[in-house]
Amino acid sequence: MVQRLLLAALAAAPLAAFAGPNGLTTLPDTTGATPSSGLSPAPVQAAPAEPLPWYRPRHVVAQTGGGLGMVSAGFGYSLKDRLDLDILIGYVPRKYAGSRLSIYSAKLLYSPWTLPLGKSQKWALKPLMVGGYFSYTHGTLNDEEPNQYYRGYYWFSTDTRVGPLLGSRLSYALPATAKGRSRNLSAYYELGSNDLYVISYVQNLKGLSPVDILTLSLGLKLDI
Amino acid sequence: MLEFSPNDHRAPDRQQDLTAKNLARLNQNPLPAGDTLRFVFTGDSQRFYDEAEDLVKSVNQQAGVQFLIIAGDISDFGFGREMRWVDDHLRKLKIPYVTVIGNHDSVGNGRKAYEAIFGPLNYSFAYGDTKFIMTDTNGREYNFDGKIPNMPWVNQELKDTSTRRHVIISHVPPQDEDFDPAVRDAYVTALRNDPRLAFEMNGHRHDFSIGEPFNDGVTYINSYGFEKRQYVIVTVWGDKQFRLKKVQF
Numbered sequence: 001m002v003q004r005l006l007l008a009a010l011a012a013a014p015l016a017a018f019a020g021p022n023g024l025t026t027l028p029d030t031t032g033a034t035p036s037s038g039l040s041p042a043p044v045q046a047a048p049a050e051p052l053p054w055y056r057p058r059h060v061v062a063q064t065g066g067g068l069g070m071v072s073a074g075f076g077y078s079l080k081d082r083l084d085l086d087i088l089i090g091y092v093p094r095k096y097a098g099s100r101l102s103i104y105s106a107k108l109l110y111s112p113w114t115l116p117l118g119k120s121q122k123w124a125l126k127p128l129m130v131g132g133y134f135s136y137t138h139g140t141l142n143d144e145e146p147n148q149y150y151r152g153y154y155w156f157s158t159d160t161r162v163g164p165l166l167g168s169r170l171s172y173a174l175p176a177t178a179k180g181r182s183r184n185l186s187a188y189y190e191l192g193s194n195d196l197y198v199i200s201y202v203q204n205l206k207g208l209s210p211v212d213i214l215t216l217s218l219g220l221k222l223d224i
Numbered sequence: 225m226l227e228f229s230p231n232d233h234r235a236p237d238r239q240q241d242l243t244a245k246n247l248a249r250l251n252q253n254p255l256p257a258g259d260t261l262r263f264v265f266t267g268d269s270q271r272f273y274d275e276a277e278d279l280v281k282s283v284n285q286q287a288g289v290q291f292l293i294i295a296g297d298i299s300d301f302g303f304g305r306e307m308r309w310v311d312d313h314l315r316k317l318k319i320p321y322v323t324v325i326g327n328h329d330s331v332g333n334g335r336k337a338y339e340a341i342f343g344p345l346n347y348s349f350a351y352g353d354t355k356f357i358m359t360d361t362n363g364r365e366y367n368f369d370g371k372i373p374n375m376p377w378v379n380q381e382l383k384d385t386s387t388r389r390h391v392i393i394s395h396v397p398p399q400d401e402d403f404d405p406a407v408r409d410a411y412v413t414a415l416r417n418d419p420r421l422a423f424e425m426n427g428h429r430h431d432f433s434i435g436e437p438f439n440d441g442v443t444y445i446n447s448y449g450f451e452k453r454q455y456v457i458v459t460v461w462g463d464k465q466f467r468l469k470k471v472q473f
Contacts, residue, residue: 064226064228065225065228067228067230070228092228092229092232098335098336098337101229137231140231141332148364158301158332159332194230196300196303200273204273205274206273206277207273207313215225
């Protein structure tokens with residue numbers, strides 16, 4: 001398990017580093033204040049925001065579903081208001097899964113467009129978010145103890161999942177912080193699946209439908 | 225769709241306790257004493273949903289079969305959603321179906337999913353003159369803890385003399401390396417000593433076979449996997465007489 005967590009961290013690290021340096025530029029990372037996009041609502045700012053250290057999370061996230069927990073919460077980074085990396089820890093009670101599960105996940109989502117809604121400059125829509133996730137589940141019951149199986153007995157991992165994500169996000173511009181950084185509160189949905197569901201569908205185009213393999217997440221994201 | 229985890233085994237009411245629901249359906253058409261028993265025997269539906277659809281069409285054309293048995297490995301990854309996908313097809317059968325848990329159904333939190341969607345891991349039911357004893361033999365999934373199959377339960381079930389004959393069905397056959405070697409003798413001996421036992425049935429090997437692997441007069445029958453696009457119709461009469469018919473689909 002430790003190796004898998006390390007692997008997850010390693011996989012996520014370059015992305016975090018990639019997303020991070022943006023914070024040092026003059027571009028704030030929120031929808032409300034991206035001057036170059038032209039599409040985004042740009043609330044009046046008293047003074048340019050102070051640059052943030054690269055490691056400081058740009059938003060907090062909470063969501064339900066998507067195979068990542070009954071509730072999952074975490075933080076994330078944003079690059080040019082288009083690429084988001086979120087790190088989540090999820091929880092599933094025993095009642096719903098047979099044992100209490102904690103699910104560690106990383107999501108990477110790219111949103112090419114931000115469309116302002118209405119004249120108030122308060123609302124904006126990201127009509128398309130596309131990306132994927134990686135998750136590791138801790139707490140499953142029958143979980144490959146040493147020497148339980150010979151090598152290759154099961155070809156799939158019980159606890160490690162990857163999957164595609166597709167969704168949309170609606171943002172509302174909150175008053176800027178005391179330091180002048182604009183902030184959004186966003187609500188999003190994501191349709192997703194996972195490696196094993198996708199394989200099941202691809203091999204059974206007649207016996208399964210795409211709807212069979214879909215998962216839904218609903219979440220909130222708050223810039224900090 | 226708002227799935228908390230692939231191990232999330234919540235299901236709509238109609239896809240919970242399917243064993244009890246299917247047995248209730250079976251009992252709506254009771255088999256009078258002395259009448260011939262006829263059922264479809266298959267196994268290992270796993271990731272073969274296209275085949276499941278075709279199997280249902282084929283079985284629905286069979287006249288005179290009373291129910292269908294899947295000898296374990298309903299799912300491939302032990303996920304509730306997979307078990308429901310199989311049920312999405314099998315609920316279109318005109319006859320009820322029952323299952324026994326397989327090793328793939330035991331992966332991760334699969335046993336809990338199986339219990340929620342199908343029912344107990346060990347259970348028995350009587351139909352006409354026959355008592356069916358369904359038991360978990362997936363010893364490797366318990367890391368060979370010496371308790372699978374649950375021999376006190378199996379012995380108690382075999383001791384029951386209220387029906388004319390017994391049929392015992394499990395997933396991993398006792399001659400297989402995934403059966404707990406510490407329990408093999410006890411299981412094989414108990415079966416040999418049951419005068420009412422007609423035969424023993426398994427899945428796991430994905431292919432049909434029939435024989436007496438322990439040369440002790442007990443017949444062991446293995447099912448086709450769904451991907452073999454064949455199943456067996458089992459007809460039983462008299463004390464222990466039976467006939468098998470292979471059907472391709």
